[in-house]
Amino acid sequence: MPTPVDELARRSKVASRQLAGASTDDKDAGLLAAADLLLERAPDVLAANTADLEDAAAGGMAEGPLDRLRLTDARLTGMAEGLRKVAGLQDPVGEVLDSTERPNGLRIERVRVPLGVVAIIYENRPNVTSDAAGLCLKSGNAAILRGSGTALRSNLAIAGVLREALEKVGLPEDGVIVVDDVAHEAATRLMQLTELVDCLIPRGGPDLIQSIRENATVPVVIDGDGNCHVYVDAAADLDEAEAIVLNAKTQRTSVCNAAESLVVHEGIADVFVPRVCAALAERGVELLGDAAARARCSEMGEATDADFGQEFLDMKLTVAVAADLGAAIDHINRFGTGHTEAILTEDADAARRFSEEIDAAVVVVNASTRFTDGEEFGLGAEIGISTQKLHARGPMGLRELTTYKYLVWGDGQIRE
C-alpha cells in the first residue's frame, strides 16, 4: 500500500523546517556520507534497478528509455561524484542580500533562506533522484520526489541510501522522500498541496508541462521546451557561422539547448543557405524551410508554422530567410520558447539590438546555443533550465533553490 502523498508532504514540511537551520558542515557531511553509502550499497541499488529493468523490458519498453532507466557501477559512481561536487559548492543560505537602516531606527535585512519543500516530478531517470536531492539538501530544502512508476524500485533504493546518510549525520531522513504512489492522481495531488509544497519543478516533456499548467496550484518553475534559433546576420563570419550551426544542431540533438531553427539574413542567403544546407544534409539533417529558403536549396521540404514552432529533438531543422534584423527578431520572438537564441554577427549594433529585443532566458552572441547549461555557466550543477520569467530564468543552480526573508530589527518602534 503506497503512503498517501499528503502524509509524505507533511513529513517533508517538518523536515524542511529542520533543514532550514542546518549548518553548512552538517549538510556537507550528509552529502559526503550519501556519496560513500551509494557506492557501499551499490549491489542493493543495482538489484532494485534490475527488477525495474526486467519489468520494463517485459512490458515492451524501447531501448532508448530502457537505457535511461539503467543503472551501472559507472553511473552510480557518477551520481556519488555529483553529490561530492555539490558538497564543495558554496552554501547560498544565510547570505545577507542587503541591509538598510531606516530613519526611525529600524534595521531591515534581506537574508537568503531555503524555499522549504521542493517537489520534483520527473521521468524515467533514476539518477535524478540523487542529483535533485543533493541540490535540495545543500540549499537547505526538503525534496519530495515523484519519478516514473517504471523506476520506482530504483528510486526508493537510492532515496533509502540518502535517507540513511542523513540520519547518520543527525539530519532528518525525511529531507529526501520518494512518492511511492505511482498513480496519476498522486502526481496531480502533489501539484495541489499549496499548504505544503513551496515550489514544484517539473522535469519532463510537453505532456507533463501541460498537466502542470492545467492542474498545478502550487508555485511552479517550468523547465520548458527549447525551440532554440540561430540567426546568421548579414555581417556574420560565414566560416564561423557554419561551424556554429553544425554544432548547435548536431553535437547532441536530444537536449533542450540544441538548435531547432536557422534564420538567415536575406543579404547573405544566396551564399550561406546552399552552403550550410549542404553541410547539414551531409550530416543527415532533414531540412524544412520557407519559400525563400527552399528557393536556395533543392533538398528542403516545406516548413509549416507548426514546424517552426516545434522542438524536434532530432536531426531535423527549420530554415527561414529574414528580410532584415527586425524581421529575424520578430520571427524568433514569435516561434521561440524563451530558452536560448543566438545571433552570429560581426556588427556590434546588430548584436546589441538582438540581445535587447529577443525575449529569452539566454541570448548568445557568436557561439553555439549548446552552452546554456548550469555547468557551462559556472553554477557547478543545475536542477533545470527555467523558461519562465518569474523567480529564476535559464539554468538554475543552488541560488535558484532559495528565496529570501526580511528581518526587521527594532527597539520598540510603533507606527504613527
Added chain:
Amino acid sequence: MPTPVDELARRSKVASRQLAGASTDDKDAGLLAAADLLLERAPDVLAANTADLEDAAAGGMAEGPLDRLRLTDARLTGMAEGLRKVAGLQDPVGEVLDSTERPNGLRIERVRVPLGVVAIIYENRPNVTSDAAGLCLKSGNAAILRGSGTALRSNLAIAGVLREALEKVGLPEDGVIVVDDVAHEAATRLMQLTELVDCLIPRGGPDLIQSIRENATVPVVIDGDGNCHVYVDAAADLDEAEAIVLNAKTQRTSVCNAAESLVVHEGIADVFVPRVCAALAERGVELLGDAAARARCSEMGEATDADFGQEFLDMKLTVAVAADLGAAIDHINRFGTGHTEAILTEDADAARRFSEEIDAAVVVVNASTRFTDGEEFGLGAEIGISTQKLHARGPMGLRELTTYKYLVWGDGQIRE
C-alpha cells in the same frame, strides 16, 4: 462592445517590447507628463468618476466601498504626486547583476530586464490604475489592468490620460491598457493568456485569490492574506510590548499588516494577558482566546481553529498562550499566512531562533507588524506584498517587477 481581452493583451505584448528598450529619460518624461495631464484633465476624470459613483450608489453600494471608489481633487493630486515620485526612483532595468568569464572565453552576464506584460486584477479603487501603471512603466513593463466593473469609467478616464502622456513623449500608448470587458469570463481569460501575460498580480480579497488559484495558468505573484501574529516572549519588556500590541492591532485594522493574533509565553501570561486584554478591550477590540488565555481574562470568547486561521481586518484579535518559544513558533507557522510575524523579547537567542524558524516574508523583532510596507522599507513605492516564496517575497517595488536575462558573448565557441 468591449474589446476582446486577447486582443488587448496582444497590444500589450507589442508595447512591452518597445518599452523594454525605452531609456530612463523617456520613461521619466512619460511619468511627469502623465502627472501634469492628470491634473489638467481633472474635470473629465472626476466627471467619469461621478458617473461611476451615481450608478454604484443607485445599485446600493455601501459607504465604505463608495468612499474607495470616490476620486477628489486631493486624491488626483495624490495620484499625480505618486507618478512624480516614481519618476524620481532609480531605474532597475539594465543593471548587470553579475558577469563572469569562462575558461573557454565566453563572457556570461546576467542583466536585469522588465518582465514584459504585467496584468493586475484589482477591486474598487481607481487610484490603483495610476499607481500600478506608473510602477510598470518605470520598470519597462506594459500594464494591462482589470479593475472592478463599478470603476470602469473612472479607470478608462485615468488610463486615457496616461496613454495620452505616453504618446506625447513617443512611448507606445498601449503601455497602459484597461480591460473594458467587465464580465467575469474576461478576468478568467486574462489569467490564462500564457503566451501574452508574463506576470499576474492580483490585488484583492480571498475570493479573487481563490479564483486565481483555480483558474490562473499564467505566472502569478500572490498578494495574499496577512494573518499576522505578535508573540510576547517571557523576556519581553512588557510596557513596550503593550504599546506594540495596541499599535499592531488598532492603528489601522483594515490593512494586511495589522496584527490578527497575539501569542503570549506562559511564563508572563498571568501578568501580561490581563493587562493587555484590558487595554485592548478599552479600545473596543473583541477578544477570542484559547482556554489558557480565557482563564486569565474573563472578557474573552472562545477561539476556534477557524478563528485562529482568520484575517479579521477588524477590531478583533485571537489570543493564545504558548508553553514555550517552540510552541509559539509552531502555533504561528501553523496559522500564519507567511506575511509578517513579530517577536517581542530582550533575549537575543530567542529573537534569533524565532527569526530563523518562522516561515514568513517578514519577521519583526521588537517593533509593530505595521511596518511591512514598501514605503516603510525604503522601496519608494509598492505594487503589493507577496506572500509566496517564488520570485518576490514581502513588499514588492520596481525591482520585483523585473527579471533577468543571460547574455553570452563569444567569438566562435562551439561545444566539444
